[in-house]
Structure formats: C-alpha cells, structure tokens
Amino acid sequence: MAPPRVPAGDLSKHEAAYRTLRQRILEGRYGPGYRLVLSGLARDLEVSPVPIREAIRRLEAEGLVTFERNVGARVATLTDDAWEELVEMLALLDGYAVRQAQPMLTPEILAEAEQINAALRRQLTGGIDNEAVMALHRRFHRLIYSRAANTYLVDALDQVWDRIDASRVLVSLYPAKRLASAVDEHDELLQRLRQERVNPSDLEQFARWHNLNAAVTIRNARGR
Amino acid sequence: MAPPRVPAGDLSKHEAAYRTLRQRILEGRYGPGYRLVLSGLARDLEVSPVPIREAIRRLEAEGLVTFERNVGARVATLTDDAWEELVEMLALLDGYAVRQAQPMLTPEILAEAEQINAALRRQLTGGIDNEAVMALHRRFHRLIYSRAANTYLVDALDQVWDRIDASRVLVSLYPAKRLASAVDEHDELLQRLRQERVNPSDLEQFARWHNLNAAVTIRNARGR
DNA sequence: CTCGAAGACATCGTATACGATCCGATCGTA
DNA sequence: TACGATCGGATCGTATACGATGTCTTCGAG
Numbered sequence: 331m332a333p334p335r336v337p338a339g340d341l342s343k344h345e346a347a348y349r350t351l352r353q354r355i356l357e358g359r360y361g362p363g364y365r366l367v368l369s370g371l372a373r374d375l376e377v378s379p380v381p382i383r384e385a386i387r388r389l390e391a392e393g394l395v396t397f398e399r400n401v402g403a404r405v406a407t408l409t410d411d412a413w414e415e416l417v418e419m420l421a422l423l424d425g426y427a428v429r430q431a432q433p434m435l436t437p438e439i440l441a442e443a444e445q446i447n448a449a450l451r452r453q454l455t456g457g458i459d460n461e462a463v464m465a466l467h468r469r470f471h472r473l474i475y476s477r478a479a480n481t482y483l484v485d486a487l488d489q490v491w492d493r494i495d496a497s498r499v500l501v502s503l504y505p506a507k508r509l510a511s512a513v514d515e516h517d518e519l520l521q522r523l524r525q526e527r528v529n530p531s532d533l534e535q536f537a538r539w540h541n542l543n544a545a546v547t548i549r550n551a552r553g554r
Numbered sequence: 555m556a557p558p559r560v561p562a563g564d565l566s567k568h569e570a571a572y573r574t575l576r577q578r579i580l581e582g583r584y585g586p587g588y589r590l591v592l593s594g595l596a597r598d599l600e601v602s603p604v605p606i607r608e609a610i611r612r613l614e615a616e617g618l619v620t621f622e623r624n625v626g627a628r629v630a631t632l633t634d635d636a637w638e639e640l641v642e643m644l645a646l647l648d649g650y651a652v653r654q655a656q657p658m659l660t661p662e663i664l665a666e667a668e669q670i671n672a673a674l675r676r677q678l679t680g681g682i683d684n685e686a687v688m689a690l691h692r693r694f695h696r697l698i699y700s701r702a703a704n705t706y707l708v709d710a711l712d713q714v715w716d717r718i719d720a721s722r723v724l725v726s727l728y729p730a731k732r733l734a735s736a737v738d739e740h741d742e743l744l745q746r747l748r749q750e751r752v753n754p755s756d757l758e759q760f761a762r763w764h765n766l767n768a769a770v771t772i773r774n775a776r777g778r
Numbered sequence: 779c780t781c782g783a784a785g786a787c788a789t790c791g792t793a794t795a796c797g798a799t800c801c802g803a804t805c806g807t808a
Numbered sequence: 809t810a811c812g813a814t815c816g817g818a819t820c821g822t823a824t825a826c827g828a829t830g831t832c833t834t835c836g837a838g
Contacts, residue, residue: 342822483646781836786834793825799818802816
C-alpha cells in the first residue's frame, strides 16, 4: 500500500514559512513596519533563505508585505487614506456578498451569527478587549459572506480583511460608541436576512452602508 | 557625481522575468495550460532558476499561474463557472468604479472614449479581429475606471482583466451580435456620464448590468 | 562643531549543486 | 493480453556560496 501522498503535516518549506509568517503578521507579532530580514527569518525557522524569499514574495503579492530592492522586506504600513480605501473595498465586496449569500443562509447560520453578535454586545458591558472585538467582528461577517457562491468574491474579502487585520488600525482605534452602533446594525442586518422577500438591492445597500460606517467613525476618531 | 540609482532598464532579474512571463501569458503566447518549466524558462531568459521561481510565485499569487508541488507550474485554466465568476467580479468592481470616476471625467476623456468606441463599431462592418476587439474593449473601460479615486479598486480591476485576458475566452467566443449590443451600451454609458446630475446609484447599476451582459452572452454561446 | 568622504558591516540577489519526488516507459509474470 | 513492479529521466526543492548593493559609522578637513 502506498503511503498517503501528503502525510498531513508535510508541507514544503516555503509553504510552511509562508503560513508561519502570515500568521505572525495577522496576530500582530510582526506589526506594520517590522523589518523582515531574510537571513534572520531563515535562522529562526531553520531553513535556508531561498524558501523564505518565496514566502515573502507571496506575502508581497497579497499586500501584507512591502519589498524594496536591495533593502529588504517590511510588514506593510497603511496610510490613513489607504486604510479608508481598503475599507471602502470591503464595503463594496461585502455588500454584494451578503446579497448573494442571503438565499443560502439557514436558520442555524443566522442563529450562530446572533450568538457572535451577542458576544460582541457583552463586550460593551464588561471591559472592551479590542483584540477579541476584532476577531468576533470578523467572524460575524465571514459567517455570512462566506456563503456567497462566487469564490473569487469570498477570497477577495478574506484578503481585504487580512490586510485590515495586519494594519492593526481597528485594534487601536475602535471606539466603544462605534461598537454599540455596529452591534445594533448587525441585529438589523440579521433581521433583514431572515425575511424571505427582502429586496436584494436594498440588502446590498444596507450592508455596504454598515461597513462604510466603520470608516467614517475611524476617520473622525483620528481627528480628520 | 553618483550614477542614477536605477539606470532605467536595470531591473532585478526576477522582476524582468516576472514582466516577461506575464506579458507572454497576457498576449497568448503561453496559453491556458501551457507548462512553465523552471529550468527551461531559465535557459530561455538566460538566468538561473532561482529568480524564475520568484517570478512564478508572484504570477501564482495573481492567479495567472497554477502551481503543483513537485510537478510544476502551468498557465491557469478557467472552468466555465470560474470564468463567469470572474466576470461577475468585474461587473461589481467596474460598476462601482464608474460611479466613483464620473465626477473626474473631463470632456477630453469622454471624447477619447468615444473614439475608442467608434473604432469598435468599425470592427462590426469590416471583418472582426477578435484580438483587436478585446484590446479596444479593455481600453475603453480602463480609460473610465482608472479615474476612480480608490487605487485598490483600480488595481483589482486591472488584475481581473488580466486574468480574463489570460484565459483567452473572449478572444475565441465573442460573437458579433454581442459586440453590436456592447457598442450601443457603451454609447449609452457615455451619454449618462456626460450628464452632470446623473444618479450615482443608477450609473453603478447600469455599468454593472452592461458587464454582466457579456457573461450571459458567452454562457449562451457555450450552449449552457 | 559641521559636513562630507571612506570604510566596514549587514543584507540582498543569483548561480550552482545535489538530493527528493514524480511520471512514464519497460519488463516480467499470471 | 492485462496487470503490476521496477527503473530511468525529467523536474522540482533547498542548501550553500559569493558577489553586489545599501546603510551606518568613523574619521578627517574645513
């Protein structure tokens, strides 16, 4: 009997490096601007610099890392304007995804979404843990948009969320007041999603508007 | 006096390889499924396999190339469904981009767009050169959407168009009847864009609808 | 003290080498 | 003939080596 083609944990080294680096960036261990020195990472991950370079190239193509010739790689840093543009993309994509996902949503999914939103609401009374809020918020949205049929759309949304996570902006800037509104808007979204005969275009517009609200709030929080 | 930092034509080898390969894919010299053998390309481009690998990784991250471990790289092939999903993305992104670009469009830009559309219309009477039609069609749309303020949006549109070009689907399947409709729709789009007080939401919907028409037509041309 | 040049160091960029893996052809056996 | 094992070539995956480039520090002149 032949052994399994890929014994589960056996990834190529560049693939493993890619996943490790990506994870470290997303969880904030490597924050924006952090310098990714090839030889250092190679030592750290116990591989040669070659697969590290490949991993970095992929991260670069995904926008999580910037690279300067003969200088090196850094975790991407977003200007305020760039951050707003990304959120605008999120709003555009998520709006359409919600519209497309709506017929696919089962009562179970909606119930789970309600659970997540309830956990978010609990953060309002207890102290707010921004990391937890961001994770819950992302989970809430992904639960819905991931049901959209268009796989490119879902992938694009995942990627945009990754970049927003990597920027660490929301983690530091999400104000309690916005969270309160967001939780209410989530409830309204769920309510609309439960209706059979909801107007798809209205639904898309509402979801888009909800996402854009975050951008507006952060812009104000930054003081214009 | 120090020499210029980057003497114009002096790209790193992986960058040069990336551009060369990308171009060859987009112009159809390497069609869908074409096998990209690292050592062969290295010989061809007169570099070592290492920078070729980096170039391929970037192309892979952009979706132009698929890669299989220990097997190698191929130019990406789109299933019919995947192709339709990509066009749907195009419609979503382009619709919003047109809406955002509208206030930035000068009479000069609109005149140029009209020129391009006139060239498209000429293809209807003379024999149709599909390569030329595709290039003109893309130029027409890019002229408009590239004025959108959101750079991520513009980049995403460029990328989706690249993938569609690389798939060579439109080149072989664009029927004359659809071209006639498309040219008319372009005219209507330009007419709407010229109005100062056009409703942004209507504009977006119209542009989205126009792009989706292509998908519907091709689906029918393929015989469901 | 300030400025600029020169050198040392850190790091990147690519070539080369070689082991690992896969695929297809060959050969033997039922 | 049909099937499966074995072998060989093609190709990938990664380590190592070293030259090229950029950056920082030091040192000397003004």
